[in-house]
Amino acid sequence: MKQHALRHFIVATLIATCTAAIGVRAQQGSLSAADKQRRWDTENELQSIAVVERKVMMPMPDGVRLATDIYRPKNATGKVPAIWVRTPYNFNFWDVHNGVPADMTAVLTAVKKGYAYVVQNERGHFFSEGNYDILGSKTDGYNTVDWLTRQPWSNGRIGTTGCSSTAEYQMGVAALGHPGYAAMNVQGFGAGVGRVGPYYEQGNWYRGGAVQMLFIAWLYGEQNQVRPMFPPGTPREDLIRASKSFDLAQHLPPVDWSKALWHLPVQDIIKHVDGPRGIFETAMPVETGGRMIQRAPNDPAWYRGGLYHDDMKLNVPGLWFMSWYDVSIGPNLALYNHVRRTASPEVASQQWAVIAPVAHCAYNRATADTIVGERSMGDARLDYNEIVYGFFDRFLKGERSTRLDSMPRVTYYTMGMNKWQTSDVWPPAGAQPATFYLSSAGKASSLAGDGALTAAAPDADRPDAFTYDPMNPVLSYGGNVCCTGTAVEAGAFDQRRMEAREDILVYTSEPFKEGTEVSGPITPTLYVSSDAKDTDFTVKVLDVYPDGRAFNLDESIQRMRYREGYDKPLAWMEAGKVFKVTLQPLTTSNYFAAG
Structure with a gap:
């Protein structure tokens, strides 16, 4: 009989909690002859159907010019809408390493569907002028939209698309x-979210008040790229020629982050790997300041830059793509619900969410047997392009979209059941809250202990104890993680090797007698005591298979000094006292099979 059980385990501090943005870009590999030919075929077709304007230096009001490539239908009978992508990454049209054009498939698709496609580098990146500021002003975005609407070919309607850093500026x-x-x-827009509801992640810098280690790896590479500097007024033709010979790939030495992230103190990690520290550690001449590693989760500097916070209004129709093993799935869903609650009634009804069982920005990599980490998710494919262009056709062209008309507001994938489901709200309509209790005879440490997860409250308080050694921390093993290089891989992994540790408390339910879907937020509440005045507690929720494999669904963490709120005085622990702490919610959609 196949039976599944639900398991929680609790530990102290993670060395690599869930993290942010998009991965540190790898050097481009060599292409096969067939792939090179496909690149040329795409470029030649694009040149035949599009007006191609590369290295247009779009002026900003302060005189800084942003490198922009514009592709628009050559034989359009009227004005056209634009799909705009802004990125800190290398979008160069030429693959210097392979001596062929870059992959222009997305551009070609947009032009064929009657859109101008606009790609732009953020200021201070590659061919764009100015100084880069990760939390800089949102006005470059506003001014770009303004410039695009005033072009003679534009119908005055601009849409945006992109994943990770090409998504995160959009809300601001x-x-x-x-x-x-x-x-x-x-x-995959978590790093654009500052504060929403119970989440104070400040662009994925924090989770539960603990620094997320990704940003250290990400900033090492992303804010310190080598870039060309040209005299003012350099002709576009010269910029285009330079872009075909200048290697825009990163020149910083590679780092093994599985080792580098062990360095203490955390604020010296980038210095320890001989990396340029930028706004991670030093005060840069930018309006949001530097020294990010020294900021608390409620530092006023977080609110002066480009993050989206829940005191802002957002009145733009939205199509939100999220994934269960991406960073910040909880804040992402919280922001989606926040917009549906606070936008105008018309715009609130124009928000659609898709939640996939994949890792960061991996939507189109789903297959007939999608494997995420070590767990099979079944056939998780979805017609993303059809959904995206149905959405744009309605709001940029004013056309009827059969695909969008038939699509409920939330499309989500239930793991374990391995199927797509829909609802008009999140959590799904009809979901009923349930409470589970942690119970034991006082020895819940490790998988070999007596910890139980029960629907009935225990008849007495029996504390479980463990010893946390900060020099031997429990590492993240899978989960909703991104961009830490070799340190942590995202996804669902069998956690038994972690549960063998004596410094982890493990609580397991009885096998489910009936198949049970768990979809929505999971809010852990703990009663804890420590002989340290501050520590971190984490909670992880697992699906236990009949053969003993235990796959992680989501996890949360709370640094105890912030347990009473990020806008409150620091709350240090006192030895011998018991404190109640509610961690920020986990979230998932998983089916626990019955026997």
């Missing part, structure tokens, strides 16, 4: 309310 720009900004498709 939307909050500025430009009338030409008509639709946003945000994908």
